[in-house]
Amino acid sequence: MISRDFNSSNFVQQLKEDYRFIRGWIKNPAAVGAVKPTSEVTARHMAGLLPIETGLPVLELGPGTGVITKQILNRGLPSEKLVSVEYSPAFYNHLVEQFPGVNFVNGDAFNLAETLKHVEFDTYAGVIGAVPLLNVSMPRRISMIDQCLEMIMPNGPFIQISYGPKPPVEAVPGKFTVEKSGRIYRNFPPAGIWIYRRDVQ
Secondary structure, three states: OOOOOHHHHHHHHHHHHHHHHHHHHHHHHHHHHOOOOOOOOHHHHOOOOHHHHHHEEEEEOOOOOOHHHHHHHHHOOOOHHEEEEEEEEHHHHHHHHHOOOOOEEEEEOOOHHHHOOOOOOOOOOEEEEEOOHOOOOHHHHHHHHHHHHHEEEEOOOEEEHHHHHHOOOOOOOOOOEEEEEEEOOOOOOOOEEEEEEEOOO
């Protein structure tokens, strides 16, 4: 017997998202970094940390199938104020179809100066990242955080999901701080949410 709470259309949609995500992971596991899309609970938590009320645009890195993208827009951010960088052409094409009006860029999140050179915005309320930082070297991790914090308003957050027990990059005095926003166990695998901010002394 099927529960009254069971929504077949949502279930089918989730299966499609999982299948699309796993295909992307098989093609390039280092670029995807997980074997399942971010859960809706995790995405909602991350989007809730963004200071949408500032009126500034938001930068998203590594949207994948768009789970976090959807929650950012659900916060009330106009689609034209969301810039989202996706490395995978397959995911990028899917996202453009799913979220009309969002400024999707098919490019490298580790080289934002080049990737965003045609984007009109230069200051963001915050950055929300789902790129697999643990799959790259520490200098590249630090470089990405530095690049992002340079584009964020004063004290604005760079919100990063990671699957290790520690932050993907520890705080660097004089550069940036890091704090844990929580660990989401309703995510597979369980996810830690970390917030980086410029260390202003």
